Amino acid sequence: MKILKSKILFFVLTALTTHVFGQVGTNGEDRKEEGRPVREYNLVLEQNKLTLGGVTADAMTINGSIPGPVLEFNEGDFALINVTNKMDVETSVHWHGLILPNFYDGVPYLTTPPIEPGTTFQYRIPINQSGTYWYHSHTMLQEQKGVYGSILIHPKEKTLDYDKDLVVVLSDWTNEKAMNVLRNLKRGNEWYQVKKGTAVPLSRVIKEGALGAQLKFWRDRMEGADIADIYYPAFLTNGKTLAEYPDFKPGEKVRLRFVNASASTYYWMDFGGGNPMVVSGDGVDVEPVSKSRFLFGIAETYDVIVTVPEGTLEVTATAQDGSGHTSLHLGQGTLFPATTIDRPDKVAMMKQMARMDM
Numbered sequence: 001m002k003i004l005k006s007k008i009l010f011f012v013l014t015a016l017t018t019h020v021f022g023q024v025g026t027n028g029e030d031r032k033e034e035g036r037p038v039r040e041y042n043l044v045l046e047q048n049k050l051t052l053g054g055v056t057a058d059a060m061t062i063n064g065s066i067p068g069p070v071l072e073f074n075e076g077d078f079a080l081i082n083v084t085n086k087m088d089v090e091t092s093v094h095w096h097g098l099i100l101p102n103f104y105d106g107v108p109y110l111t112t113p114p115i116e117p118g119t120t121f122q123y124r125i126p127i128n129q130s131g132t133y134w135y136h137s138h139t140m141l142q143e144q145k146g147v148y149g150s151i152l153i154h155p156k157e158k159t160l161d162y163d164k165d166l167v168v169v170l171s172d173w174t175n176e177k178a179m180n181v182l183r184n185l186k187r188g189n190e191w192y193q194v195k196k197g198t199a200v201p202l203s204r205v206i207k208e209g210a211l212g213a214q215l216k217f218w219r220d221r222m223e224g225a226d227i228a229d230i231y232y233p234a235f236l237t238n239g240k241t242l243a244e245y246p247d248f249k250p251g252e253k254v255r256l257r258f259v260n261a262s263a264s265t266y267y268w269m270d271f272g273g274g275n276p277m278v279v280s281g282d283g284v285d286v287e288p289v290s291k292s293r294f295l296f297g298i299a300e301t302y303d304v305i306v307t308v309p310e311g312t313l314e315v316t317a318t319a320q321d322g323s324g325h326t327s328l329h330l331g332q333g334t335l336f337p338a339t340t341i342d343r344p345d346k347v348a349m350m351k352q353m354a355r356m357d358m
């Protein structure tokens with residue numbers, strides 16, 4: 001009886017909440033295409049050789065670049081996005097974080113037909129939200145090869161105090177074939193750890209009393225004491241190892257809209273000054289919080305308002321395993337340097353994880 005009661009309660013609550021808080025962007029007026037300002041973009045996907053951060057690789061580009069263009073909208077717009085596939089393989093574009101008619105979600109064979117070579121597909125999206133989002137291919141391993149870009153939607157009513165916007169897309173970059181990366185991961189060898197000098201010799205594991213933890217890791221098919229599986233020769237900020245924006249003036253408040261478009265990298269973000277205030281996460285405004293260092297997960301977005309100092313403000317994103325970093329500079333003159341975070345003590349971490357009995 002008790003079970004039945006709670007079940008009824010569950011259904012009543014579910015019905016109530018879906019009625020009162022019906023998902024924004026998918027029903028009624030939110031679906032309507034007519035009467036909205038139209039904002040149209042053309043995206044052309046091609047296979048190119050591209051050098052980013054000094055590393056040349058076979059890439060998949062959007063309008064010739066990586067990342068693809070910033071798609072800028074106002075809340076209430078009607079977005080028309082024409083994606084032309086000039087590659088020799090099928091593709092798709094998924095709009096990460098956008099609330100939209102399911103048919104345009106861009107997951108091939110599930111919601112949206114794949115875009116065949118030589119064809120164009122038009123996505124029709126009424127924009128009913130604001131914030132920082134991104135888009136990426138949802139086909140095979142194309143995201144790793146460069147099919148990603150950002151979405152900036154200005155709110156109907158501006159409630160936050162800032163002068164300018166700057167979208168900052170972080171990514172990792174390798175000249176290895178994406179299929180080979182996958183193959184190495186499946187083999188579970190320590191090739192990447194050796195390559196980036198983060199492999200821990202067994203002698204050290206034993207010396208630090210972590211053999212039990214290591215055995216447990218092996219039993220769980222986890223290789224060694226690492227926190228990032230892949231070696232990347234470059235990490236990028238808007239396609240560059242160091243992205244410089246000298247035109248920002250001292251005192252200007254800039255809303256940095258960070259997107260982590262990496263295939264597999266978490267970053268420690270560190271600000272060299274500028275009184276950073278985190279105001280939004282994954283497109284949703286939060287109670288502003290002062291933070292000069294935070295961990296930035298894959299596919300997340302964070303908006304951080306900074307005030308440009310009398311000099312150059314540096315923001316650095318260090319790969320969580322300390323194997324590399326990429327930086328952003330705002331303004332000019334004396335550098336307000338960010339901190340590059342040290343490599344973590346992985347043996348200690350492995351022992352800690354083994355104790356958690358994961």
Ligand SMILES: [Cu+2]
Nearest residue numbers: 094096136299
């Ligand atoms: Cu996504």
